[in-house]
Amino acid sequence: MATPLTADRLLAALRAEGVTVVEHPGWRTHDRNGHGAWGPVTGVMIHHTVSSGTASSVEMCFNGYPGLPGPLCHGVIAKDGTVHLLSAGRANHAGGGDPSVLKAVAGETYGDRPPVPRAHQGSPGAADGNSRFYGFECVNLGNGTDPWPTAQLDAIECVSAALCRAHGWGAKSVIGHLEWSDWKSDPKGFGMPGMRARVQARLNKAPAKPAPGAGKPPAPRLHPFPGTSFFRAETSSPVITAMGRRLVAEGCSAYAVGPGPRWSEADRRSYAKWQRKLGFRGSDADGVPGAVSWNALKVPYTR
Template identity: 65%
Template sequence: MATPLTADRILAALRAEGLTVHEVRNWRTHNRNHKGAWGPVNGVMLHHTASGSSGIIDACYDGTASLPGPLCHGVIDKAGEVWMVGHGRANHAGGGDPRVLAAVVGESYGDRPPATHEHQGSSGAVDGNSHFYGFECVNQGDGRDPWPSAQHVAMIKAAAALCRAHEWGARSVIGHLEWSDWKPDPRGLGMPDLRTEIAACLKLSAGKWKPTPSGPAPKPSFEQRLAALEKRVKLLEARK
C-alpha cells in the first residue's frame, strides 16, 4: 500500500520515461476527494475511451452530469502524448472484485489476476477509485480501431513510470476488464503481453527502454490459418 504521489512527482516520473506530458487547466486540484478516500493506492488501471479523439480531453476533465470528472488521471492520445486531467480521486474504476485487489496488492498472480465477478453496485464490490491511478487511452474500443505504436509505447511507459515511483512490479497494472465483469477495456490489447513489456521497461533505468524494432509477432489472418490447415491435410493424405 502506498501514499499517492504528489502532482509534481507524477509529472517527474512520466517525463523521466521520455513521455510528452501536458497539464490541463487546474488538474492539480481537480478531483472527487470529497466523495471518498483517495489512497492508499495499489496499482494502475488502463482503459479505452470508447470514443474518437475530438473533445476527449475536455470530456475526461469535465465528465458528465451523471458521472462528474475527472474520469481518469491522464489521457493517452493516439500520438502517445499524456494529458493530465486530475489528481486525487477520479471516477474511472468504480466497483470491482476484492480478490483482484488482493492479488494486485500482493502481485501474487501469474499471467492474469483472478477472474472478476463484481462490478459497480454489486454486493461484494470494493471501491477501485480510491486504490488505482487511471489512464484513459483514446480508442473506440470496438476491436477494430488500431492502437498506434506511439500510443502503445506511451501506455507501457506511463504505467511503468508510476510503478517505478512506487517500487511496484508490472503485476500492479491491470485493465478495467480485469477489475469489473461489466467492462471490456482496453479491448484489442492483451494485458499479459502489456505486463511483460512493462516488466521489461522496469528492468532498465527510467527512459532507457525501447520496444523491439519488429514489435510483437502479428497474428495470422483467417486466410493464412486456412492455408496452413489445407497444407497439413495434404501432408497427412500423402502419408496414407
C-alpha cells in the first residue's frame, strides 16, 4: 500500500506514460475526502460508464447523480483514448468489496485472477474500496456489444501502467470492478487477465520518451460569446451548463443544486459574483454575461 499521488504527481505520471490528458475545471480539489479515508492506496480499478458520449459521461462522473454524489472516478477514459481527470482524492467509484481481494491485490499474491469476490457494498465486513483504489470509468454501454476501440484499450493500459510505475506496483494491482464486488459486471467486453498482461509487458519496458510537446493537452476550444440576448429564461443549452461549471470552478457559485442547461436566477447570481471578482460594479455586475467577462471565464466549447 502507498500514499496517494498528489494532483501534480498524478498528472505527471500519466503524461510521462504518453497519456493524452484533459484537466477538467476544478478537478484538483473535487473529491469526497470529507466522507471517508483516502489512502493508503492499493491499486487501480477499471469500470465502464453504462453511457455514451464523452461530454455527457464526463459530466455525469464529475457531478454524480441522486444518491451518489460525484466525483464517481479519478478520470474518464473516452473512446478516442483521451483521459479526462476529475479528481485527485477520494471518489465514489468502488464501494464495498471483498477483503480477501484487497489482501490479494495488496500482496499481488494471486494467479490469473484474484479470489472470486463474495462481498459488496453494505455486506458484513466489506472493505472500503473508495479509500484503496484509483478508479477510471471508461465510456462504454457495458452491454457486451458496444465496441472497445484500440485507442481506448491502449489508454487503459497506459493509465494503469502509469500508476503502477509511480508506486512500484506490478500489473496484479490492476483489477476490474467485477473482481472487487459480487454485485458488479464491469468492465464488460474485454478480459482483465489480458489487460493485466498488457500492463505488465509495458512495465517491463522503460517508458517511451515523448516527442517534444507530446503529452501536453491541446489548447482547449472555447465557446465564443453567444450574445446578451442568449441569456433568458427560455434558453436551455449545454452552453449554460458549461458556463455554470466554470463559475463553480472559479468559486462563484450561488447554486443550491448543480448547474443545469436552463438559464436561471441562480445562473444570474453566480455570474454576478464572477463579474464582481473581475472588478465590475453597479450595473456592470448585474449577472448578465457580456463579452469581456465571458471571454475571461473561458467556457469550454460544447456542441
